[in-house]
Amino acid sequence: MSDYAVELIGVSKSFPTSKGEQIAAVDRISLSIKHGEFFSLLGPSGCGKTTTLRMIAGFELPTEGEIRILGESMGETPPYQRRVNIVFQNYALFPHMTVYGNVAFGLEMDKIPSPEIRERVTEALRLVRLPGMEDRRPKQLSGGQQQRVALARALVKRPAVLLLDEPLGALDLKLRKEMQLELKHIQAEVGITFIYVTHDQEEALTMSDRIAVMSEGQVLQLGTAAEIYESPLSRFVADFIGETNFLDGELETVRDGLATVLVDGTLRLSAGSAASDLRRGQPIILTVRPEKISLHSRQLDGAVAGQIEELVYIGTDTRYQVRVSEGSRLVVRVQNSGSADQAGFRQGDRVYLTWDPAVARILVR
Amino acid sequence: MIAGCATRRGRGSLLLRLGKTALGANAWLIFAFLYIPILVLIVFSFNDSRSVAHWTGFSMDWYLRLFSNEPLLRAARNSLVIAGVSTLAATAMGTLTALGMDRYPFRLRSSFDAILYLPIVIPEIVMGISLLLFFNLAFFPLLQALLHFRMTLGVPTITVGHIAFNIPFVYVIVRARLVGFDRTLEQAAQDLGANEWRTFWRITFPLLLPGILGGALMAFTLSLDDFLVTAFTAGTASPTMPLYIYSLVRRGVTPEINALSTVLLAASMGLVVISLVLQRRR
Numbered sequence: 174m175s176d177y178a179v180e181l182i183g184v185s186k187s188f189p190t191s192k193g194e195q196i197a198a199v200d201r202i203s204l205s206i207k208h209g210e211f212f213s214l215l216g217p218s219g220c221g222k223t224t225t226l227r228m229i230a231g232f233e234l235p236t237e238g239e240i241r242i243l244g245e246s247m248g249e250t251p252p253y254q255r256r257v258n259i260v261f262q263n264y265a266l267f268p269h270m271t272v273y274g275n276v277a278f279g280l281e282m283d284k285i286p287s288p289e290i291r292e293r294v295t296e297a298l299r300l301v302r303l304p305g306m307e308d309r310r311p312k313q314l315s316g317g318q319q320q321r322v323a324l325a326r327a328l329v330k331r332p333a334v335l336l337l338d339e340p341l342g343a344l345d346l347k348l349r350k351e352m353q354l355e356l357k358h359i360q361a362e363v364g365i366t367f368i369y370v371t372h373d374q375e376e377a378l379t380m381s382d383r384i385a386v387m388s389e390g391q392v393l394q395l396g397t398a399a400e401i402y403e404s405p406l407s408r409f410v411a412d413f414i415g416e417t418n419f420l421d422g423e424l425e426t427v428r429d430g431l432a433t434v435l436v437d438g439t440l441r442l443s444a445g446s447a448a449s450d451l452r453r454g455q456p457i458i459l460t461v462r463p464e465k466i467s468l469h470s471r472q473l474d475g476a477v478a479g480q481i482e483e484l485v486y487i488g489t490d491t492r493y494q495v496r497v498s499e500g501s502r503l504v505v506r507v508q509n510s511g512s513a514d515q516a517g518f519r520q521g522d523r524v525y526l527t528w529d530p531a532v533a534r535i536l537v538r
Numbered sequence: 539m540i541a542g543c544a545t546r547r548g549r550g551s552l553l554l555r556l557g558k559t560a561l562g563a564n565a566w567l568i569f570a571f572l573y574i575p576i577l578v579l580i581v582f583s584f585n586d587s588r589s590v591a592h593w594t595g596f597s598m599d600w601y602l603r604l605f606s607n608e609p610l611l612r613a614a615r616n617s618l619v620i621a622g623v624s625t626l627a628a629t630a631m632g633t634l635t636a637l638g639m640d641r642y643p644f645r646l647r648s649s650f651d652a653i654l655y656l657p658i659v660i661p662e663i664v665m666g667i668s669l670l671l672f673f674n675l676a677f678f679p680l681l682q683a684l685l686h687f688r689m690t691l692g693v694p695t696i697t698v699g700h701i702a703f704n705i706p707f708v709y710v711i712v713r714a715r716l717v718g719f720d721r722t723l724e725q726a727a728q729d730l731g732a733n734e735w736r737t738f739w740r741i742t743f744p745l746l747l748p749g750i751l752g753g754a755l756m757a758f759t760l761s762l763d764d765f766l767v768t769a770f771t772a773g774t775a776s777p778t779m780p781l782y783i784y785s786l787v788r789r790g791v792t793p794e795i796n797a798l799s800t801v802l803l804a805a806s807m808g809l810v811v812i813s814l815v816l817q818r819r820r
Contacts, residue, residue, distance in 0.1 A: 232725055252728040265726040269744050278740070279730030330730065 175244025178334050178366040179206040179229060179257075184238035185390075186224050198224040200390035201238070206334075206368060206383075211360055213369045213377040216387035217413070222370045225387075226336050229368065230259045243333050253282070258327035259336040263343070264319045266311035272298070272322050273307035279330040297329035300359060317348045324359070334366045341376065353379050374414045378402065386410050402462075408536055411460045418466075418503045420459045421538065424451050432535050434459050437498040440477065444533035451535070461533040463506040468493065468518060469525040476525035479503070481518055491517075495524060576803070583796035590791050600797035610798070613782035616693055620768075620778060621761040624700035629754040631701070632708025633746070639709075640716040657706045666770030669699045673771065691773030699771040700761045707760065708753035715749025755813045759806055 181204045187195040199221040206212045214222040227233045229240060231252035240247045242255060258279070266275050276297055280290045298304050301321035311319055320340060327335055337356075341349045357380050360367050371377050377384050378398040385392045386401060386409075394401055394410045405411035408419065422436035434442050434457065444459050451457070469476060479495040482502065486509075493505045503526065507517070518524060586595035604610060639651060657665065673695050681687050723745070727737040743750075765780045772781060779802070786795055 230729060232728075251733070252725070253731045253733050257729075259726075259729050261722050261726060263720070263722060265720065265722040267723060267726070267741060278727070278732075282731035282736065326726075326730065 175241065176207070177205045177241070178208045178210070178243060179368065180204070180239075180241040180244075181225070181229075182239045182241070184225070184228065184235045184240060186221075186228060186233060187236050197390050199228070199235075202390075202392055203238075204385060204392065204395070206366060209364050209366055211357070211367045211369065211380055211382045213371060213381040213384045214387055215371055215374060215377040215384050215413075217372055220387040221390040222372075222387050223338055226259070226338055226368065226370050229334070230257055230336055231255050256333040257336055258330050258332040258334075259338060260320075260323045260327050260340045262339045264311075264323040264340075266319055266322055266326075268311055270310075271307060272303070272309050272311070272314070275311065275322055276326045276329050279326060283330070293329050294325075297325040300328065300362065301325045302355075316343055317352065320344065320352065324356075328359070328363060328365070331363075332365060334368060335360075337367060337369045339371055340369075341371075341373075349376070356380060378414070386413060388413075403532070405460070405534060405536070408458055408460070411534070411536065415462065416504065416506075417460050417462050420501055420503075422457060422459055424453060424455045424457050424535070426453065427451055431530055434535065437500050440498045440501065442477065442533070443475075443530040444535050445529075445531035451537070456538040458536040458538050459533055460536060461503075461528055463492070463504040464490075464508075465532040466503065466505045466526050466528045468495075468505055468507060469527065470518075470522075472525050473527055476527045477503075478523065478525055481520055481522045481524055484518065484520060493518065493524075495526060497526065579796050580800050580803070583793055583800045585793050585796075588792055590793055590796060600793045601801075603794055604797050604801070607794075610779075610782060613777050613779050616696075616776050617762055617779040620693060620697050620700055621758050624697050624704055624761045625754050625758040627697075627701045628704030628757045629708050629750060632705045632753060632757075633712050633750050635705070636709050636712035636716060637742075640713065640719075654706055654709050657703055658710070662703070662764075662766040665703060666699070666767045669695075669702065669767065670770040690775075691771055692776050695771045695773070696768050696776075696778065699767045700764060703764070703767055704757035704760060707756050708750075711753035711756060712746060712749045715746055715752075719745065751813060755809055759809060762806070763802070 181202050184199060184202045185197060186199040187197045190196050202221075202225060214225055216222050224233060228235050229242070231247065231250060231254075234249055242257060247255065267278065270278065273294055276294045277290050280293060285293070294307070295304070298306065301324050303318060303321050303325065306314070306318070306322075311322065314322065320343075323340070340356075341352050344352060353376055356367075369377070369380065378401075381398055383395065383397055384401050386394045388409055394406050396404075401410060402414055405414065405417075411417050411419070420434075420436045420440075420442070422434040422440075422442070425433040425435050425441070427433075430445060432444050432451070434444060436442060436459065442459060444461075472478070477497050479497040481493050482496050483494040485492045488509070490506045490508055493507065495503050495505055497503055505526065581593070582590045583600055584596050584598065585593060586597040586599075635654065639647065639654070670691075673691060678689055681689050719742075723741050724737050727741045728734075732740060763780055764778075765784065768778050768781060772778065777785065779798075783795060783798060786792075
């Protein structure tokens, strides 16, 4: 048995356009997904994440490269001979069958004896918390229930890998949050590898063991939620995952991994974990997350002075926009841990900003 | 001013009332126009005398006579055989054509689509003549030359003619059903382990069935009462029901014809009801 559940080796997929040109939806992707992993493909629409998933399922064949499932090269293996199952974005429940019929379908195709089918269907419906719904038709179920049936229908086959194509996209926010946790629980219970496609960064961060951030058919960064959030390697990733500040500047010095950056010609800032191949004077971007910055009312050593231009109270946090130089503004999020009248700063207040240099990142422009 | 307003409103509501009455009357007129002839026909099929204009009393005689009329029964059997066979063939061919046209994009697809619709608007008489010429000038001589087999016009040629004009109707109905077809359902089936064959029979076919049945019933009804194409391709030996009725009418209308028409009407109404029930069950 292979070390990996799914491997993609230099996989590309291009589609012909109406003008006869080829457009690459997926561009030389290589990924190795471990057994039992909750792996997310995250990216904006059109980034190639769904095409990648459909290639693993076998609905599309790669124009280049190789896909292996459990170490076995898939080549042109049709979908019905792959040990993967998919949960579609629109659920794709069979409208002419009952819930039982839908969930049992895959087992009937495998010619499983009917007592065992009955047992496994009941078990699958229990797992997704839909017992007693066997005789309903998909039309009689709510969106959330249909979603669970689709999940049960795929899981009942005990696939090596479960593919999920934005399965929570059609649900409302509250239900989506519930289902995120539930999916995570179900995955822990069944121990199946999940490959999850989403454009919702929060969803990916909440559920995934590892995330591949995709853009324009390529994987820009691969890592755990924390790695991708804390140490983005590119402006795109930093911007796509959560909120962040970007300051354009020039590199002044690098010493002991600590870089000094000159922003707007006047502002000297330090940032950690700079790549070693940076040159002095090189144009770079400094990025720091809004919640990593602290606001002070007095001048501190190494603090950046600024003025509050705008503040928005958003319940858990207050979001300040602080002008730190002629052309640069930083967004700062401060948790509202005290009561409302302790909120601290007002518009126009002079403030001092500090952050741990290690949390600020330097990106090559 | 106030009085003026009141008058105007009064006139307005009068016009509105008149309009409503006219609309109602129009509806009744249309129903009368459509159904009174048929009602008269049904009523006089139960008449106690040979007259189809003067009511003399109730009787089922004409129906009894109908069922002991040998040539009529033969014509009815011909009609049913032709309608059955042509419906089966046209439904299979029309459905497969619709699936093919839906699934496989190719150059000139929309032109081919139009060509498939065209026979619906081609005058039937043109179709009848062309089929007659085809059989007599091309098909029969070829059969004679190649297989030394002599064939003449009859039930087989009528059936072929009916298949030809039925295919477009089945095609149109099934194609319309395919427009709303969610193809991810087929992908889901394949993902769950069904090969192409089982996917078709378990998913595609049951979901298309209302359309296919609709097309088949349409084909059956059209075949059952077709006159023109049948007349050109029938020859002399084997009339269908419509041809037989027409030959009777030329000798004068008797309530027997009324009775026969009533039976045909009941049968086709029955088919329509069956098709509605089948479609509602989905």
